[in-house]
Amino acid sequence: MTDAPAPQDRDSTTAVHRVGNAARGVSYEEPLLFERSRPGRVGFELRELDVPAVDPAEVLGEAAIRSEVAGLPELSEVEVVRHFTRISTWNYAVDLGPYPLGSCTMKYNPKLNEVASRLPGFANAHPLQPEALSQGLLALIHELEQHLAEVSGMDRVSLQPAAGAQGELAGIMMIRAYHEQRGDRRSKVLIPDSAHGTNPASAALNGYDTVSVPSGPDGLLHPSAVAAAMSEDVAALMLTNPNTLGLFEEHIVEICEIVHAKGGLVYGDGANLNAILGIARPGDLGIDVMHFNLHKTFSTPHGGGGPGAGPVGVKHLLAPHLPVPVVRRQDESEGGGFTLDYEFPRSIGRLHGNFGNVGMLVRALAYIRSLGPAGLRRCAEMAVVNANYLLARLAEEYPPATRGHVMHECVLTDRRLEAHGVTTLDVAKRLIDHGYHPPTIYFPLIVPGALMIEPTESESLEGLDRLADALLDIAREAREEPERVRGAPHHTRLARLDETRAARRPILRWQPAGSE
Amino acid sequence: MRYVPNTEDEVRTMLERIGVPSLESLFSRIPARLRLDRPLALPRGAGEQEVLGALEALARRNACLDTHRYFLGAGVYPHFIPTAIDALASRSEFYTSYTPYQPEISQGTLQTIFEWQTMIAGLTGLDVANASMYDGASATAEAALMAMRVTRRPKVVVSAGLHPHTREVLETYLDGPGGKIVAAARGPDGRSEGVGALVDDETACVIVQNPSFFGVIEDVGDAAKSAHACGALAIVTVPEALSLALLRAPGALGADIVCGEAQSFGVPMSFGGPHLGFLAARERHVRQMPGRLVGETVDARGKRGFVLTLSTREQHIRRDRATSNICTNQGLMLLRATIYLALLGARGLRELAVQNLALAEYARSRIRATPGLELPFSAPVFNEFVVRVADSAPAALARALEAGIVGGLDLAPFAEDLGPAILVCTTELVSRADIDALVAALAGDPR
Numbered sequence: 001m002t003d004a005p006a007p008q009d010r011d012s013t014t015a016v017h018r019v020g021n022a023a024r025g026v027s028y029e030e031p032l033l034f035e036r037s038r039p040g041r042v043g044f045e046l047r048e049l050d051v052p053a054v055d056p057a058e059v060l061g062e063a064a065i066r067s068e069v070a071g072l073p074e075l076s077e078v079e080v081v082r083h084f085t086r087i088s089t090w091n092y093a094v095d096l097g098p099y100p101l102g103s104c105t106m107k108y109n110p111k112l113n114e115v116a117s118r119l120p121g122f123a124n125a126h127p128l129q130p131e132a133l134s135q136g137l138l139a140l141i142h143e144l145e146q147h148l149a150e151v152s153g154m155d156r157v158s159l160q161p162a163a164g165a166q167g168e169l170a171g172i173m174m175i176r177a178y179h180e181q182r183g184d185r186r187s188k189v190l191i192p193d194s195a196h197g198t199n200p201a202s203a204a205l206n207g208y209d210t211v212s213v214p215s216g217p218d219g220l221l222h223p224s225a226v227a228a229a230m231s232e233d234v235a236a237l238m239l240t241n242p243n244t245l246g247l248f249e250e251h252i253v254e255i256c257e258i259v260h261a262k263g264g265l266v267y268g269d270g271a272n273l274n275a276i277l278g279i280a281r282p283g284d285l286g287i288d289v290m291h292f293n294l295h296k297t298f299s300t301p302h303g304g305g306g307p308g309a310g311p312v313g314v315k316h317l318l319a320p321h322l323p324v325p326v327v328r329r330q331d332e333s334e335g336g337g338f339t340l341d342y343e344f345p346r347s348i349g350r351l352h353g354n355f356g357n358v359g360m361l362v363r364a365l366a367y368i369r370s371l372g373p374a375g376l377r378r379c380a381e382m383a384v385v386n387a388n389y390l391l392a393r394l395a396e397e398y399p400p401a402t403r404g405h406v407m408h409e410c411v412l413t414d415r416r417l418e419a420h421g422v423t424t425l426d427v428a429k430r431l432i433d434h435g436y437h438p439p440t441i442y443f444p445l446i447v448p449g450a451l452m453i454e455p456t457e458s459e460s461l462e463g464l465d466r467l468a469d470a471l472l473d474i475a476r477e478a479r480e481e482p483e484r485v486r487g488a489p490h491h492t493r494l495a496r497l498d499e500t501r502a503a504r505r506p507i508l509r510w511q512p513a514g515s516e
Numbered sequence: 517m518r519y520v521p522n523t524e525d526e527v528r529t530m531l532e533r534i535g536v537p538s539l540e541s542l543f544s545r546i547p548a549r550l551r552l553d554r555p556l557a558l559p560r561g562a563g564e565q566e567v568l569g570a571l572e573a574l575a576r577r578n579a580c581l582d583t584h585r586y587f588l589g590a591g592v593y594p595h596f597i598p599t600a601i602d603a604l605a606s607r608s609e610f611y612t613s614y615t616p617y618q619p620e621i622s623q624g625t626l627q628t629i630f631e632w633q634t635m636i637a638g639l640t641g642l643d644v645a646n647a648s649m650y651d652g653a654s655a656t657a658e659a660a661l662m663a664m665r666v667t668r669r670p671k672v673v674v675s676a677g678l679h680p681h682t683r684e685v686l687e688t689y690l691d692g693p694g695g696k697i698v699a700a701a702r703g704p705d706g707r708s709e710g711v712g713a714l715v716d717d718e719t720a721c722v723i724v725q726n727p728s729f730f731g732v733i734e735d736v737g738d739a740a741k742s743a744h745a746c747g748a749l750a751i752v753t754v755p756e757a758l759s760l761a762l763l764r765a766p767g768a769l770g771a772d773i774v775c776g777e778a779q780s781f782g783v784p785m786s787f788g789g790p791h792l793g794f795l796a797a798r799e800r801h802v803r804q805m806p807g808r809l810v811g812e813t814v815d816a817r818g819k820r821g822f823v824l825t826l827s828t829r830e831q832h833i834r835r836d837r838a839t840s841n842i843c844t845n846q847g848l849m850l851l852r853a854t855i856y857l858a859l860l861g862a863r864g865l866r867e868l869a870v871q872n873l874a875l876a877e878y879a880r881s882r883i884r885a886t887p888g889l890e891l892p893f894s895a896p897v898f899n900e901f902v903v904r905v906a907d908s909a910p911a912a913l914a915r916a917l918e919a920g921i922v923g924g925l926d927l928a929p930f931a932e933d934l935g936p937a938i939l940v941c942t943t944e945l946v947s948r949a950d951i952d953a954l955v956a957a958l959a960g961d962p963r
């Protein structure tokens with residue numbers, strides 16, 4: 001957001017052009033592709049075939065082939081381009097303005113990274129082509145592994161996991177392999193009650209029972225709570241640091257010692273690494289294995305839901321269990337260059353059909369090369385300043401869930417709005433009228449009415465001021481005309497959507513009228 | 517720092533408002549002994565020109581479609597990508613947004629996913645498709661886990677031609693939940709043999725890869741019957757989604773879950789990722805499906821719109837009892853594939869599939885006519901097949917490379933019993949002249 005006028009709308013549902021950050025005058029209607037379809041239209045012409053044509057029924061047998069392809073529309077290129085261009089304008093995006101979705105680190109996605117990932121030598125290379133023809137890519141993978149190891153203080157890194165949750169899966173698998181190889185069968189994983197849902201889900205996929213550890217009233221994990229839950233049946237503690245309340249886990253060293261003393265390992269969810277880049281390293285704090293979210297910390301775009309990349313970093317004790325293949329630099333005696341190593345008998349195996357989301361790795365390397373050590377640290381500092389600035393401006397109207405300063409995000413509450421019958425969801429939807437993507441809401445689960453705000457380092461002072469003004473305006477509105485907040489959003493193409501109806505009577509694909 | 521707007525002056529203003537004397541004090545809750553006391557040992561930061569230059573140098577050290585002709589598939593297929601796809605997928609509104617948690621400002625993404633779900637339902641012959649999995653391999657593993665949940669049984673029977681990498685990923689994923697994998701043997705014609713004999717009342721599912729790793733088209737209907745006879749589910753995993761345009765829909769042949777890799781639909785090979793796993797199922801199993809689903813609904817004024825739905829299956833609600841741990845998926849690849857399918861349409865997609873088939877038939881006819889080369893398998897194929905060479909596979913591939921051709925995959929690490937064999941794939945990116953050159957190089961005839 002740049003020079004949009006300040007919010008002034010009070011009563012009109014039509015003054016779209018005057019509202020806050022949402023200075024949009026034209027809104028398009030656009031049907032589904034299938035409803036636009038007209039028999040005979042084509043959107044692509046094939047090359048001319050220079051070998052004899054074949055009759056598929058003859059080659060494959062009548063029984064093996066289908067008579068028609070169902071479910072696809074017929075459209076010209078013009079219509080396809082207009083369709084997707086039009087519906088794209090129904091999306092909010094980082095390139096339109098602040099996207100303070102807590103825990104997701106919606107920072108700016110540099111354009112350089114996009115250009116780099118599309119270089120033909122990266123985008124048009126095949127993962128199974130001979131190693132000798134892939135030395136640039138293997139070098140890139142190797143270099144990024146080294147950089148992530150340095151940033152995190154871990155000893156080894158695998159870039160294979162396709163997203164954070166797959167990194168968690170890999171990490172817990174390595175922990176399980178480590179225990180099993182020592183003949184130690186353990187059945188539980190400890191997870192703080194403030195954790196992201198992927199943590200317990202990843203532990204359960206490994207056959208572990210999860211045990212929830214309560215956070216203290218200060219939002220921190222306390223050694224006493226961990227000690228009470230810890231036993232020789234616990235394989236690991238999964239923790240997120242900074243945690244999902246935006247707080248640095250101050251007792252982490254002691255907590256890791258408690259877990260280690262009973263033979264357990266500590267998994268670090270690195271989703272919030274952005275806050276400590278160049279300031280502290282998980283590996284120096286006692287973490288044994290962690291994942292990175294390159295789509296958060298290292299600026300690769302979120303793509304409307306993905307792809308991401310979720311590399312895992314480990315300490316030496318888990319390195320024998322890393323996923324295969326591993327990229328290895330060869331000695332001069334072996335001919336130099338890089339090779340793919342499959343010789344890890346204690347590896348957890350393969351997680352991905354190839355080497356992971358390589359296109360995202362290219363972007364992350366471009367980012368690290370652009371920022372360097374000073375730039376990365378600057379990101380952490382600015383992310384923290386921005387979060388604390390918003391906290392300072394909003395704390396009175398939206399009482400924070402925690403006391404004191406925070407790291408990269410702050411968790412506020414709707415406590416003061418309750419009396420007016422206004423919910424967190426209402427605030428979120430009203431913020432849309434002001435031209436913003438709402439924060440994460442109702443997470444972490446331990447905070448009733450949570451608004452989790454992560455501005456990231458990408459936002460400017462005046463941008464944050466406007467966002468804070470909008471939220472304060474909504475708080476005032478909640479007192480003075482709460483029905484206005486409850487009915488939001490008013491200025492979007494669609495009003496609030498009925499999610500209950502969608503779940504009660506699921507319609508999960510388009511069908512021609514009258515077909516069912 | 518070009519990606520961080522605030523200046524030192526502005527930072528001072530903010531620190532004042534926060535009420536701290538310095539930036540340092542914001543980090544005071546990190547105990548001093550835990551702080552890094554040196555700069556990270558990374559290359560210094562650099563401007564765009566330098567960074568791009570360095571990455572271009574790395575990019576130039578790889579062979580790619582722009583430097584070589586490719587007959588290499590094996591799960592990742594070189595296809596032409598219509599230019600409109602990059603133009604549209606480069607729109608910031610698509611690629612700089614996230615999971616559509618707030619439907620009122622995410623209808624572009626939500627409508628696209630709904631369109632994708634409809635297209636995949638049509639192509640697979642099933643009712644419901646999800647909003648993507650990481651890749652074909654993890655989609656296959658998730659399908660197996662889903663079948664284990666539905667049937668509460670541990671055993672998974674796989675076809676002889678399951679891609680070895682998919683097999684490895686399946687093993688990795690099934691290890692924790694205690695799944696057991698049993699593989700069918702490969703018959704002389706290249707297809708799986710004796711699947712039925714492996715299925716019993718412990719079996720959760722039969723997974724058939726079609727076309728197989730060796731390119732042959734399997735008897736899906738027969739495998740599905742064997743599965744159903746014992747109360748197991750039939751899963752078909754499709755490595756080359758283009759084949760769906762030509763082959764009978766797996767759903768029509770009895771498959772209960774169809775999953776696979778849709779990279780062929782407008783997604784660059786990109787050294788193996790990001791690609792696009794898909795997964796479709798029958799309506800009665802929808803509550804056991806992994807991943808996100810988009811459904812149609814109405815807004816408060818009665819207007820049609822789309823939302824994420826049935827999310828009580830997912831990790832953010834169900835936590836340790838979720839159907840999967842997946843959160844971030846492959847959304848942007850789904851957008852690319854949806855645009856691809858919209859451009860090609862039913863007719864274009866089918867014609868393209870027939871072209872791929874014709875190129876394979878031409879190549880096979882040339883190979884049959886060439887002394888020293890053999891086609892070990894007699895079962896029909898789509899756009900990929902095995903060639904046996906007279907001398908050695910590495911030598912034959914080296915000859916191809918001299919002619920500027922990445923000639924296929926040496927099968928020695930995967931199927932030693934085949935002798936010197938190469939897996940060759942023909943897509944619309946190769947011409948008759950390319951095929952002739954490949955055949956000559958593989959045969960070793962001096963030209």
Ligand SMILES: Cc1ncc(COP(=O)(O)O)c(C=O)c1O
Pocket residue numbers: 103104163164165166196198199240244269271272293308309310842843844
């Ligand atoms: C704290 C936390 N952990 C884990 C994840 C999972 O990461 P991903 O979505 O990349 O799988 C997320 C984000 O989605 C997160 O916020």
